Amino acid sequence: MKTCPTCSKIYKDDEQNFCLEDGATLIEKRRRRQRHSPGNEIAAVILLAAAVLVFLCIVSFTETDPTANTASSEPTRNWIGVVGALIADRLLQYIGLAAYLAPAMIGLAAWRVFNSDVLRPRVSRVIGFVLFFAGASSLLSLAGFRGGILGGMIIHVSLPLLSVAGSGVVMGAVFLTSLLLITDLSFLGTYGHFEVAWGNFKIHFDDWKQKRAERKAEKLRLVHERMEKRKLLREEGRSPSVPTITLGNSSETANPKIQSSGNEAAGIAKAVNESAAESVPTLGASDTPPDTIFVGNDAPAMDRNIP
Numbered sequence: 044m045k046t047c048p049t050c051s052k053i054y055k056d057d058e059q060n061f062c063l064e065d066g067a068t069l070i071e072k073r074r075r076r077q078r079h080s081p082g083n084e085i086a087a088v089i090l091l092a093a094a095v096l097v098f099l100c101i102v103s104f105t106e107t108d109p110t111a112n113t114a115s116s117e118p119t120r121n122w123i124g125v126v127g128a129l130i131a132d133r134l135l136q137y138i139g140l141a142a143y144l145a146p147a148m149i150g151l152a153a154w155r156v157f158n159s160d161v162l163r164p165r166v167s168r169v170i171g172f173v174l175f176f177a178g179a180s181s182l183l184s185l186a187g188f189r190g191g192i193l194g195g196m197i198i199h200v201s202l203p204l205l206s207v208a209g210s211g212v213v214m215g216a217v218f219l220t221s222l223l224l225i226t227d228l229s230f231l232g233t234y235g236h237f238e239v240a241w242g243n244f245k246i247h248f249d250d251w252k253q254k255r256a257e258r259k260a261e262k263l264r265l266v267h268e269r270m271e272k273r274k275l276l277r278e279e280g281r282s283p284s285v286p287t288i289t290l291g292n293s294s295e296t297a298n299p300k301i302q303s304s305g306n307e308a309a310g311i312a313k314a315v316n317e318s319a320a321e322s323v324p325t326l327g328a329s330d331t332p333p334d335t336i337f338v339g340n341d342a343p344a345m346d347r348n349i350p
Contacts, residue, residue: 082162090153097130098146099123104131112136139191141179148172151225171224178218185210 045054047062054062099122108128109115121128134142155168181197184190185207190198201210222228 080162083156083159086162087153087157090149090156094146094149094153096123096127097134097149100127100131101134101142101146103127104135108132135189135191137191138176138180138193139189140183141176141191141194144176144179148175148225167224171221174217174221175225178214178221181214182211182218185214 046052047054050062052062103120103122105120105128106113107115107117108119108121109117109125110129110132112132119125119128121131123130131142134145138145152164152168152172156162156164177193177197180190180194181201182190182194184194184198197214198210201213205213223230
């Protein structure tokens with residue numbers, strides 16, 4: 044029996060993983076305990092204490108500690124004393140490096156006992172714990188690490204029959220099966236959670252891409268607007284007025300390339316016209332016009348005087 048965490052709708056089908064109303068991931072509904080006794084709590088506390096003791100035994104293990112396999116006159120350095128040194132030596136001897144996982148498994152067993160309705164464990168759980176250590180120690184031995192006596196025996200039997208690849212596949216399957224028996228792990232449920240997580244990731248990623256594209260388009264639009272404004276300003280600055288300069292009775296059109304507009308261009312043209320009119324002399328009717336007329340102060344010395 045499962046329930047939806049958002050709408051609290053209950054589903055009796057254990058194969059259902061998603062809510063039909065809002066698509067949320069269903070969680071298993073806890074059943075009310077009717078036969079939970081203080082014995083479960085006492086057993087859980089004992090198992091938890093055992094997990095802590097085993098952990099301290101293993102992490103403080105020293106090969107020079109006196110045990111059944113080691114004769115030494117040095118004092119015991121194990122944090123749990125002689126008993127701790129003996130327990131750590133036996134665990135490492137039988138299951139190898141998989142012994143470091145023993146405290147976690149004992150703690151998990153304590154949690155299972157505390158949450159169970161009865162004190163008696165299920166047979167599938169016990170088989171799962173046995174297969175867990177068998178698979179872990181055999182995989183360690185197959186990989187060349189310290190797998191203990193148990194792992195060495197399993198590999199010694201499986202290698203002549205299945206070779207290295209076959210032994211690895213079989214031991215891996217045994218290890219995964221033990222996880223399914225020990226925990227409530229479901230590959231289908233795990234795939235469902237992964238699918239939901241992947242869908243959420245795709246939604247957020249697509250949203251991020253869309254916002255990024257919108258920001259990029261906005262930047263391009265602003266760049267185009269600035270370019271258009273600059274183009275208009277350049278076009279307005281390239282249309283100057285061409286003033287007309289009058290010399291006496293004749294007129295000549297000049298283009299001084301004055302890049303201005305409006306009143307400034309008109310003022311400049313007027314000033315140029317006045318300056319040109321003042322610098323050009325007026326000839327009488329009886330005077331002979333000179334061959335060349337010089338305007339301004341740049342006229343060189345001439346033999347003929349112009350009144």
